[in-house]
Amino acid sequence: ISQCQHQHGNQCSTRGTDTKAVHSTPTEAQKTGLGYDDFWNDWKEAAQAVTTDPMKEKVKASGTMALTEQGLIIARAAISETASQMQELRKRYRAETQPTKTLTAQDVTAAVNTAVYGTTNKPSPNPGRDAVFGGASSGNREALCTAEAGSAKAATALATLACLCNKGTSAVAPPVCSKGADGASAWEGSTGENTNPSDTELKTIAESCSVVKGSKITHHEISNRIKAVTKLIHVEATNGYLGAFADTECNGSSGSGVCVKFPNFKTNAEQALQKVKWIYDLTDMAATLKDMENKKAAAEQILTQIKAAAEKSEASIKHAAASAHAISINQTKGPTPANTVQEQNKCKTKNTTAEECPSEHCVYDKEKGCKPKPGTETAAAGTGQGKDGDNKTTATECTATSETNCDKNKCTWDKEKNQCKVKEGAAVISAVIKAPLLLAVLLF
Numbered sequence: 019i020s021q022c023q024h025q026h027g028n029q030c031s032t033r034g035t036d037t038k039a040v041h042s043t044p045t046e047a048q049k050t051g052l053g054y055d056d057f058w059n060d061w062k063e064a065a066q067a068v069t070t071d072p073m074k075e076k077v078k079a080s081g082t083m084a085l086t087e088q089g090l091i092i093a094r095a096a097i098s099e100t101a102s103q104m105q106e107l108r109k110r111y112r113a114e115t116q117p118t119k120t121l122t123a124q125d126v127t128a129a130v131n132t133a134v135y136g137t138t139n140k141p142s143p144n145p146g147r148d149a150v151f152g153g154a155s156s157g158n159r160e161a162l163c164t165a166e167a168g169s170a171k172a173a174t175a176l177a178t179l180a181c182l183c184n185k186g187t188s189a190v191a192p193p194v195c196s197k198g199a200d201g202a203s204a205w206e207g208s209t210g211e212n213t214n215p216s217d218t219e220l221k222t223i224a225e226s227c228s229v230v231k232g233s234k235i236t237h238h239e240i241s242n243r244i245k246a247v248t249k250l251i252h253v254e255a256t257n258g259y260l261g262a263f264a265d266t267e268c269n270g271s272s273g274s275g276v277c278v279k280f281p282n283f284k285t286n287a288e289q290a291l292q293k294v295k296w297i298y299d300l301t302d303m304a305a306t307l308k309d310m311e312n313k314k315a316a317a318e319q320i321l322t323q324i325k326a327a328a329e330k331s332e333a334s335i336k337h338a339a340a341s342a343h344a345i346s347i348n349q350t351k352g353p354t355p356a357n358t359v360q361e362q363n364k365c366k367t368k369n370t371t372a373e374e375c376p377s378e379h380c381v382y383d384k385e386k387g388c389k390p391k392p393g394t395e396t397a398a399a400g401t402g403q404g405k406d407g408d409n410k411t412t413a414t415e416c417t418a419t420s421e422t423n424c425d426k427n428k429c430t431w432d433k434e435k436n437q438c439k440v441k442e443g444a445a446v447i448s449a450v451i452k453a454p455l456l457l458a459v460l461l462f
Contacts, residue, residue, distance in 0.1 A: 040065050057105065081335050089342035096334035104327045107320055115317035117310045121303070126235055129303045133296040134175045134224070144217035145224060150177045152295060158208045160267040164279045165260075165294040172278050173295045180215050180223050181278045182261045186270035194262070194276055199226040206270035237307035240300050248291060251280060258283025258290060387423055416440050 040062045041047035044054035067073045077083060085093055121129070128138040135141050136149035147155045151162055152173030163181035165172045172178045183195035186206035193200035199222065205214035215223065233239075251258040259268070261277030268277040283290040292298045380388050416429035416438045424431045424438035432439050 060105065060108065080332055081339055085335070085339055086342050086346070088345055089338045092341050093335050093338035096338060097331045100327050100331050100334070104324060104331075107324050107327065111317065111320045111324075115313045115320065117306070117313045119306050120310060121306055126303065126307070129299060130235065132174075133300050136174045136176075144221040145176060147215070147217055147220060150174050150180070150220055152177070156212050158211050158269065159205055160207070160269040160274075160279075163268040163270075163277065164281065165297075166281055166290075167293045167295070171295075175296050176220060176224050178260070178278050178296070179227070180220060181268060182276065183223055183226070184215050184219070184270070186272065186276065188272060195223075196226045199223045204270075235307075237304040237311060240304040240307065244297060244300055244304070247297075248287075251283060251287075253284045256284045257281055258287065387418070 042062070044050060044058050068077045082093075131138055131140050135145050136152065137146070141149070150173075151169070152171050153169040155162065155170060157170045159181070162170060162177070163172055165178065172181055179195075179199070180201075183193070183199035184201040184205045185193065187204040187209055188206075201215055201219045201223070203210055203214050203216070203219070247260070251260050252263075253259075254263055258280035259275065259277045260280070261268070261275065263275035263277045263279075264273055266274045268275045268279050270276055280290045280294070292301070380390055383389055416424065418424040418429070418438040421431040421433075421438075429438050429440060431437075
């Protein structure tokens with residue numbers, strides 16, 4: 019906004035004297051120069067923001083509105099490059115920090131519950147058997163313990179756990195997972211079909227797993243858990259099996275297997291895994307979280323650069339104000355007029371006789387030699403009288419060839435070099451007056 023305002027005034031974005039109504043496009047504001055299209059939306063947004071609190075106070079505190087015309091010129095030159103840099107950073111922020119999809123904490127919780135229980139909310143008091151097995155729970159154990167697309171399958175993490183832990187008709191000692199997860203009733207083949215494991219037993223199996231409360235769910239955490247499960251899958255013939263497999267099917271018997279079957283795992287493991295709903299859902303959520311976390315990191319990096327550029331601009335504005343003030347002081351006092359060659363040669367000390375001394379501008383003094391006539395002395399001719407009334411001694415005033423003629427008020431006689439010189443104090447004062455201007459030139 020500063021760049022626009024400094025170049026074109028408020029009308030670059032606002033409508034006439036109404037500082038709150040802004041032009042929607044450069045064309046509407048009759049501005050069609052190079053760069054307007056790229057910057058207009060930012061200028062418009064900034065023009066609206068600076069009229070409201072707390073931005074109004076922030077702009078006032080920056081000192082921008084108090085800059086003189088000279089200060090504006092210096093500030094514009096100083097912040098031009100920074101403004102362009104900030105514009106590019108804003109473009110990058112819009113392009114590189116927006117995730118493809120966003121998830122709230124509630125979304126993540128719902129996704130985890132769905133992957134575990136088959137419902138977006140944690141069921142109470144018990145998980146529902148149909149929901150756990152993908153919408154239906156009819157069929158024998160080997161059908162329900164097959165991990166693939168469709169209903170009546172191992173569609174959730176809890177269904178997978180039940181297939182790995184619930185006992186068959188011949189209970190083994192010790193239990194495969196834990197005493198609680200072993201189940202109260204046998205589940206093997208068609209035994210317990212359509213009833214086992216019951217809702218109550220599913221709750222007991224779920225509670226056999228430890229839960230770390232307060233832990234943060236990240237894409238790393240989800241991805242690592244999925245990888246840990248897939249590493250436990252072993253291949254028999256063309257299929258993959260999670261758990262203990264002996265022969266034929268995962269029907270719950272010790273002779274066949276207490277396991278979960280992944281059809282065609284050997285042929286295409288990734289495809290076989292993605293057919294399992296709970297694995298697919300968690301993998302998708304992990305990818306979304308990763309994208310969100312990466313975009314957040316990119317946003318923080320760009321915002322850090324924008325903040326640094328803003329601080330640099332604020333410093334430039336303060337420097338501009340100080341430099342403009344220094345230049346103003348110097349201009350008020352005015353520079354010491356430079357003597358022309360003609361003026362320097364008017365009354366040179368080589369005119370040692372009355373005949374040699376020009377009569378138009380000079381007068382011959384027997385003691386002081388050829389000197390300017392009273393009333394014709396100028397700052398250029400030797401008095402150093404500035405427009406503000408300050409006397410500034412110049413080198414041309416201290417050119418006497420004898421100690422007698424050396425003006426002790428403005429000059430000093432150097433006995434070693436046998437010459438008349440300007441007093442040191444006068445030179446120091448001149449340097450002090452010029453220093454601020456030189457500093458401004460060096461800095462900006």
